[in-house]
Amino acid sequence: MVNPNFTVEENEDSYTHITPDYFLEDPGLFCEKSNVREFATYFLPPIYWCVFFLGLLGNILVIIIYVYYRRLKTMTDTYLINLAIADLLFLITLPFWAIATSHDWIFKTAMCKIVNSVYTVNVYSGMLLLACISIDRYIVIVQATKAQKYRTKRLILSKLVCFCVWTLAVIFSLPEILFSMVKEDSYLKSCTISYPTYLSKTLKVTVLALKVTMAFCVPFLIMLFCYAMIIPTLVQARSFQKHKALKVIFAVLAVFVLSQLPYNSMLVVKTWDAANATVLDCKTSQNIDIVYKITQSIAFLHCCLNPFIYVFIGVKFRNDLFKILKKFSCITESQWANCIRVESNTKQLSEILETKMGTLSL
Numbered sequence: 001m002v003n004p005n006f007t008v009e010e011n012e013d014s015y016t017h018i019t020p021d022y023f024l025e026d027p028g029l030f031c032e033k034s035n036v037r038e039f040a041t042y043f044l045p046p047i048y049w050c051v052f053f054l055g056l057l058g059n060i061l062v063i064i065i066y067v068y069y070r071r072l073k074t075m076t077d078t079y080l081i082n083l084a085i086a087d088l089l090f091l092i093t094l095p096f097w098a099i100a101t102s103h104d105w106i107f108k109t110a111m112c113k114i115v116n117s118v119y120t121v122n123v124y125s126g127m128l129l130l131a132c133i134s135i136d137r138y139i140v141i142v143q144a145t146k147a148q149k150y151r152t153k154r155l156i157l158s159k160l161v162c163f164c165v166w167t168l169a170v171i172f173s174l175p176e177i178l179f180s181m182v183k184e185d186s187y188l189k190s191c192t193i194s195y196p197t198y199l200s201k202t203l204k205v206t207v208l209a210l211k212v213t214m215a216f217c218v219p220f221l222i223m224l225f226c227y228a229m230i231i232p233t234l235v236q237a238r239s240f241q242k243h244k245a246l247k248v249i250f251a252v253l254a255v256f257v258l259s260q261l262p263y264n265s266m267l268v269v270k271t272w273d274a275a276n277a278t279v280l281d282c283k284t285s286q287n288i289d290i291v292y293k294i295t296q297s298i299a300f301l302h303c304c305l306n307p308f309i310y311v312f313i314g315v316k317f318r319n320d321l322f323k324i325l326k327k328f329s330c331i332t333e334s335q336w337a338n339c340i341r342v343e344s345n346t347k348q349l350s351e352i353l354e355t356k357m358g359t360l361s362l
Contacts, residue, residue, distance in 0.1 A: 138226035179203075
């Protein structure tokens, strides 16, 4: 009889781990997982490589634009460049995942610890920075007078906030730093998280619950509150740009929910299973593993989309991007002139309408 209540629970939470064909609970009791491994081998590597190249391009462009064309003038600027750095740190681990999924873990234990911990640092820092961006937008739009009054202090505060975010992210990633290791069995080598036996269940539940809470629930609630306060302010304003701002807000929330909610829902399932030792039949366990891998891959797409939904939709950033493309001869002189003309006309139209309507730019 197959009993899928696995004793090697920590393997399921290893982000570079390739699920073995079987998990052993007692001699003679197996749950076959070869279909899960075969699915991962064909499905995951192309996703990892696509996310790697697209995310690398977008986030490197963000950093280049900030370094060469912009100074860190606002709190959001500081948060955005830190977000790009966090995404880049995660992206450089994806080739290791792709190789491990196609074959097995061919690297040393030190690299196993680095890859697992860097991923976890990105998860926490990235989500908390998105919450910080939402708070800053709330202050700038809803509390505009106070924001202008304390502009210099807010810029200094943003650096302190980023330091705290990175510190928290590193602290939250300590389980990956301490307990990640390379294991070898008759099937493959894997980079996995192996908790001490006497703390295995408690640590696993704590780590999973912390990820769901601090890397999804708290940032999502902060974003929801801030944007719920921002939207009425934008609706009441007569700014030419308000419709665009509203679209951006809905895009931000939609991308966050669609990319993160499915994955975190699966983490809740795993947390519940770990806390209550839920007995699942082998087929259900296989399906959960497959859905978990799919939703995790969808969650990875967020680091590709961040540069576009937070940065490149801005007029100034687009102009800076056009300058970079022109500098490296990626666009012609005529295309450059057309880009400048379109952006200039848009800006003039916005200023004319706002002047006539007596509005303030948001």
